[in-house]
Amino acid sequence: xxxVTQFPSHSVIEKGQTVTLRCDPISGxxxxxxxxxxxxxxxxxxxxxxxxxxxxxxxxxxxxxxxxRTGGTYSTLKVQPAELEDSGxxxxxxxxxxxxxxxxxFGPGTRLTxx
Amino acid sequence: AQKxxxxxxxxxxxEKEAVTLDCTYDTSDQSYxxxxxxxxxxxxxxxxxxxxxxxxxNATEGRYSLNFQKARKSANLVISASQLGDSAMYFCAMRxxxxxxxxxxxxxxxx
Numbered sequence: 303x304x305x306v307t308q309f310p311s312h313s314v315i316e317k318g319q320t321v322t323l324r325c326d327p328i329s330g331x332x333x334x335x336x337x338x339x340x341x342x343x344x345x346x347x348x349x350x351x352x353x354x355x356x357x358x359x360x361x362x363x364x365x366x367x368x369x370x371r372t373g374g375t376y377s378t379l380k381v382q383p384a385e386l387e388d389s390g391x392x393x394x395x396x397x398x399x400x401x402x403x404x405x406x407x408f409g410p411g412t413r414l415t416x417x
Numbered sequence: 418a419q420k421x422x423x424x425x426x427x428x429x430x431x432e433k434e435a436v437t438l439d440c441t442y443d444t445s446d447q448s449y450x451x452x453x454x455x456x457x458x459x460x461x462x463x464x465x466x467x468x469x470x471x472x473x474x475n476a477t478e479g480r481y482s483l484n485f486q487k488a489r490k491s492a493n494l495v496i497s498a499s500q501l502g503d504s505a506m507y508f509c510a511m512r513x514x515x516x517x518x519x520x521x522x523x524x525x526x527x528x
Binding site: 311337343358393395400405406407408411 | 421446448449450452454459460461462464467469470508510512513514515516517518519520521
């Protein structure tokens, strides 16, 4: 069974440009999460989808970030326009259920560098 | 507030020795899960071990064990018989609904 995949693995863009990150969860997982790790800091929650609906987007830093999950399958996270502080590793994770004892399976992450 | 604290930014251990990575957590929820993930230099997050808040026995998975002390709100990871391949970043996490992560501990195994 394929795990969570993310594309691209690396992205280097200039300040002001737009970048779109993609996540394909494990097939059948209704719950999809986005996280971000800024260098040297903890991994922080961005948002949670249940199928195509945003269950919790309390971690989204500002309105330059837009996440979608059309059809409840893959998800995209767009940053427009990108700022220097957006640099970091963006992780996607999926799980069958959103309960405390359910493991989340993480993708390999997308390393975003904004110059 | 939900919080995970890992106070050891870096740790060294001799190959074949045991090492303990510290993790404390804070939550007012009664139901929560505690997880440890390993992140090697390749970047992926690898699930290691899980402990539920109602589990009375410490979790074990091969060379990994979780020393769960609920009253102290600690969930330390013990790696026995360290191997060179254990060198990686280790994250402690707590799940209530979403995950909350610590800042991680970088473990280096010395030959």
